[in-house]
Amino acid sequence: METNLTPDTHKPFVPAETVIPEFTPIPMVMGVVLGIVFGASSLYLALKVGMTVSASIPVAVLSITLFKGLSRLFQVRDATILENNIVQTTGSAGESIAFGVAVTMPALLILGYDMELGRIMLVAVLGGLLGVLMMIPLRYALIVKAHHQLVYPEGTACAEVLMVGEKGGTSAKTVFGGFFFGLFYKIANVGMKLWTDIPEKALGFFKGASVSAEVSPELLGVGYIIGPRIACIMVAGGILSSWVLIPMIKLFGDGLMVPLFPSKKLLISQMSLHEIWRNYVLYIGAGAVAAGGIISLCQSLPTIARSALAGLGSLKAAGIQTKGVKRTEADIPMPFVLLGCALLVLAIWLAPSLKMNILGAILIVLFGFLFVTVSSRLTGEIGSSSNPISGMTVATLLLTSLIFLVLGWVGPGYRVTALSVAAIVCVAASNGGTTSQDLKTGFLVGATPRAQQFGLLIGAFTSALVIGYTLKTLNDASTVYSAKGLPAVTVPDFESLTQREGVKGPGAEADRNLYRVLQLPEPPAEGPLSALAPGKYLVDEAGKLRYLVDPGINGSLKHRDDGSPVQKYEAPKARLMSLIIDGILTRKLPWGLVLLGVAIAVVLELCQVASLPFAVGVYLPLSASTPIFFGGMVRWLVDKAMSGRLKPQELESSPGVLFSSGLIAGGAIAGIGLAILSIQEGWGRALDMSGRFPGLIEKNLPAVLAFAGMAVVLFLVGTLLSIPKKEAQAHLKAGG
Numbered sequence: 001m002e003t004n005l006t007p008d009t010h011k012p013f014v015p016a017e018t019v020i021p022e023f024t025p026i027p028m029v030m031g032v033v034l035g036i037v038f039g040a041s042s043l044y045l046a047l048k049v050g051m052t053v054s055a056s057i058p059v060a061v062l063s064i065t066l067f068k069g070l071s072r073l074f075q076v077r078d079a080t081i082l083e084n085n086i087v088q089t090t091g092s093a094g095e096s097i098a099f100g101v102a103v104t105m106p107a108l109l110i111l112g113y114d115m116e117l118g119r120i121m122l123v124a125v126l127g128g129l130l131g132v133l134m135m136i137p138l139r140y141a142l143i144v145k146a147h148h149q150l151v152y153p154e155g156t157a158c159a160e161v162l163m164v165g166e167k168g169g170t171s172a173k174t175v176f177g178g179f180f181f182g183l184f185y186k187i188a189n190v191g192m193k194l195w196t197d198i199p200e201k202a203l204g205f206f207k208g209a210s211v212s213a214e215v216s217p218e219l220l221g222v223g224y225i226i227g228p229r230i231a232c233i234m235v236a237g238g239i240l241s242s243w244v245l246i247p248m249i250k251l252f253g254d255g256l257m258v259p260l261f262p263s264k265k266l267l268i269s270q271m272s273l274h275e276i277w278r279n280y281v282l283y284i285g286a287g288a289v290a291a292g293g294i295i296s297l298c299q300s301l302p303t304i305a306r307s308a309l310a311g312l313g314s315l316k317a318a319g320i321q322t323k324g325v326k327r328t329e330a331d332i333p334m335p336f337v338l339l340g341c342a343l344l345v346l347a348i349w350l351a352p353s354l355k356m357n358i359l360g361a362i363l364i365v366l367f368g369f370l371f372v373t374v375s376s377r378l379t380g381e382i383g384s385s386s387n388p389i390s391g392m393t394v395a396t397l398l399l400t401s402l403i404f405l406v407l408g409w410v411g412p413g414y415r416v417t418a419l420s421v422a423a424i425v426c427v428a429a430s431n432g433g434t435t436s437q438d439l440k441t442g443f444l445v446g447a448t449p450r451a452q453q454f455g456l457l458i459g460a461f462t463s464a465l466v467i468g469y470t471l472k473t474l475n476d477a478s479t480v481y482s483a484k485g486l487p488a489v490t491v492p493d494f495e496s497l498t499q500r501e502g503v504k505g506p507g508a509e510a511d512r513n514l515y516r517v518l519q520l521p522e523p524p525a526e527g528p529l530s531a532l533a534p535g536k537y538l539v540d541e542a543g544k545l546r547y548l549v550d551p552g553i554n555g556s557l558k559h560r561d562d563g564s565p566v567q568k569y570e571a572p573k574a575r576l577m578s579l580i581i582d583g584i585l586t587r588k589l590p591w592g593l594v595l596l597g598v599a600i601a602v603v604l605e606l607c608q609v610a611s612l613p614f615a616v617g618v619y620l621p622l623s624a625s626t627p628i629f630f631g632g633m634v635r636w637l638v639d640k641a642m643s644g645r646l647k648p649q650e651l652e653s654s655p656g657v658l659f660s661s662g663l664i665a666g667g668a669i670a671g672i673g674l675a676i677l678s679i680q681e682g683w684g685r686a687l688d689m690s691g692r693f694p695g696l697i698e699k700n701l702p703a704v705l706a707f708a709g710m711a712v713v714l715f716l717v718g719t720l721l722s723i724p725k726k727e728a729q730a731h732l733k734a735g736g
Contacts, residue, residue, distance in 0.1 A: 031063075088438070175665075198623050225635075237620075289572070348364060400421045521534055
């Protein structure tokens, strides 16, 4: 592959003069399906640990192998390299949209609002399409003109995979193997409950400290893909949280006889370790994450300035297109791009569920174009995995909230407006980075930019629709309807509550009544409801509170009233967004704890350690970062074993990475499927085998052994399958 050529002399794999099948129906359908699958798995992952991994390479590998299998089975022609590129282009949009949605939309639940399906889908669709359209005018400046300066690591690696596949290499067996391994492991673990999913042990000699790990295939796969350095930094943040901050709060707070702010009811001596984390460490972690995101954004200020100027210049250059442009230079015409952007902004402004005003729409245009440009350029410099999208979202939300504060717009409705601005900008910036990465792959293999751009628009639209349903399903499956501890108060004017809802999920058969819905984004300062926390409540016909509706995402109740456990999703980045909005517009944030987190991030940066992954480790329970750490250690061992046998660019598409991608997708799809089953009465319980083997679920050792076995399999795949066939045969002969 020619990487040191100027834009004028660059020779793509498929020359511009060559016309072969590219934008055809079957690749589009396959790209849409794979985009939906990887988008759903990315959403699941982002809700658990606040991060995703690029889906382009596994989608490209799957496309190559599936088309080869179909050509042999039905005796039809194989797909061209450009058709396989359309599949990965269309399929990659789902992952970027999933991240943007998971980072922002669950914050509605924390702010006391219901997470309406229409609102989620609208944000995903509008942000996803806006990100693609805003990137199109930048293609020449970032992809063609800056070909030598901007490498786009994942995009270049994906082009290598496509070119190797065209020459007869690359197999999807590894991805499929990882997918089914992760799928069946998750079903046995979470569905059949043959072993506990989070083994945990309190350290008796160290009061307040504990060790825990969520033994899931998706987190092991994430650790392998992000590598040992980032994995170690993340677990270091978790260790600070679980072995320093929580024990310190326990040590100094156990003797207090009054609740310590922000707790209003419980004494520290009455709190479990999780409650201490939720009441105190969570705010410290939020401050660290916000500071880490802003610092990473500030470090990119020169890039931001260059990108903004280049973006404005590209708008002018993009309009100068002649009829005689080459196939490899043909974009969607600029008038259609501008018209599409204008229609999307108009839809954003007029959509009732977004509670948008003209200022919010203007901010979306300004921040959207700025951060799509920045995201596209940073993806070219450091790759999509290191792109600080969350920092851009934090900056958007901070500035929007401060503008609203200055204008006096601090009511509950303006929180939805501020969050909608940040959500659409976040989805647009995330998808803009993915779009630029895909266009780089297309530039290298000789694709038609216009075909890729249409593929991205279709992939973004279809994935956005399904992601909304996935998010709603996961939340509903883990929502707890609790009647315990509710105050005996009468809701004023309860007759005005027109919306009605019944109890859903396991145990719903015991109560078939419909109740009035009380949505409480902000409790009144006085009156019978002043002591309630923001949230959703069900009220009976006498005006009495019957149920607290604790959401599955960011909810606090991990058990139903009958004692059965419920899997909750922390959605760490979304909680951060809600804290920023509440902290600025209501000025009720515990700033002392938040500033401790800011100081931690500053100290790390002064020590030349990336503060953002460390802050995420502080922000998450230790159980989430521990399996990521072990995945990183497996990657370190594999890299040591394969040193000298694989080139650096081959590591991004090595068998270990492909198997890990399969683990992530398989584990996440199993988790989503089990969530859907749990909504149906009795279906989830039918899989439960814990009653037959009680000794397994009650002890930590079976879970540790199962997880260790999965790590060993990943190591063997990463080493044995990475050895070239001739070398492997020589090893076998020497051993035999």
